[in-house]
Amino acid sequence: MNTITIIGGGNLGKSIISGLVNSDLFEATDITVVDKSKYNLKEVEEKLGVSTSQHIIASIKNAKWVILCVQPRQLDAVLQEIKDTVTADQILISTVTGTSIAEINAVVPNNKVVRVMPNTGAAKKLSMTCIAANEDVKEELTTVQKMFDTIGKTLIIEERLMQAATVLGASGIAFFLRFLRAMIQGGIQMGFHPHEAQIIAVQTAIGAATLVAENGTHPEREIDKVTTPQGCTIEGLNEMEHQGLSSSVIKGVMASYEKINTIK
Structure with a gap:
């Protein structure tokens, strides 16, 4: 068996x-x-x-x-x-x-x-x-x-959702890693050595995901906990959104979804 x-x-x-x-x-x-x-x-x-x-x-x-x-x-x-x-x-x-x-x-x-x-x-x-x-x-x-x-x-x-699951769960590994790479590059630009930036970014990513997974909260609830009025976090978040972060991610996910429906 x-x-x-x-x-x-x-x-x-x-x-x-x-x-x-x-x-x-x-x-x-x-x-x-x-x-x-x-x-x-x-x-x-x-x-x-x-x-x-x-x-x-x-x-x-x-x-x-x-x-x-x-x-x-x-x-x-x-x-x-x-x-x-x-x-x-x-x-x-x-x-x-x-x-x-x-x-x-x-x-x-x-x-x-x-x-x-x-x-x-x-x-x-x-x-x-x-x-x-x-x-x-x-x-x-x-x-x-x-x-x-x-x-x-x-x-x-449901089987009808398997294509979407492939994009969100399997391709999603690559999507999150690409964001992680960008965080590491930002850390290097601020002055960290590459291995230091990677340690910080990776552990931060693990912590962020674990907060949502174990607390069962929406990501925005956890974001609110680290955004203070007129602070550096909200400044960075707003700039990312001005540059199309959420829109780009959604478009990327949907582009993968459209592509997967043509794969045979």
């Missing part, structure tokens, strides 16, 4: 593997990783101790869970390869952007499919994973949620 085959050992696959291996739910011996890249396989085998293979069919035969962690353009070839091998009791978990459950079931109609969208925070057990499945997937959905709870937080959503 705990055997997993992960097809795809790229960046996201490695993050998921790392999180699962370091959890209490799975052992490294429960996990097999399939990838065409010998470099990727060598890395996950040496660092994480999982089994590896370049042969999909042999690797999925005894797996209860098959995680499809490939690029969208690779998915159809993978499904065509496994469609005559997978059995009805095997659960397919897809991390593939832009491919619906119905599209996967069009190739493998007898398998239950769960769509998940984790992010690379999985490597540190800090992933935000959104999960969607059809109504007939109940017991398996609970298990999948427990599986991805080991690498961070999970949220079950």
Whole structure:
């Protein structure tokens, strides 16, 4: 019941593997990783101790869970390869952007499919994973949620929101990191050495996110706590808004959302 085959050992696959291996739910011996890249396989085998293979069919035969962690353009070839091998009791978990459950079931109609969208925070057990499945997937959905709870937080959503979840949760990692980079650059310009600016900006970002997460407050409530009348914080915030900070972020998010709806 705990055997997993992960097809795809790229960046996201490695993050998921790392999180699962370091959890209490799975052992490294429960996990097999399939990838065409010998470099990727060598890395996950040496660092994480999982089994590896370049042969999909042999690797999925005894797996209860098959995680499809490939690029969208690779998915159809993978499904065509496994469609005559997978059995009805095997659960397919897809991390593939832009491919619906119905599209996967069009190739493998007898398998239950769960769509998940984790992010690379999985490597540190800090992933935000959104999960969607059809109504007939109940017991398996609970298990999948427990599986991805080991690498961070999970949220079950309607499948129609999976594209938006990908932008907000997965692409969102890059968006926040780009803002973090800008904060570090500002720190350097004020006089800090780069490593000092990074320490300060990173810890400040962790603190800001933790305040909202643990207090359950709206970000503006926490902003109010550090903005004094005629102070430097409100001066900086207003200048950022004059330069289009919020508008730019929203436009960037929506540009990604428009793009993801065209990816196949």
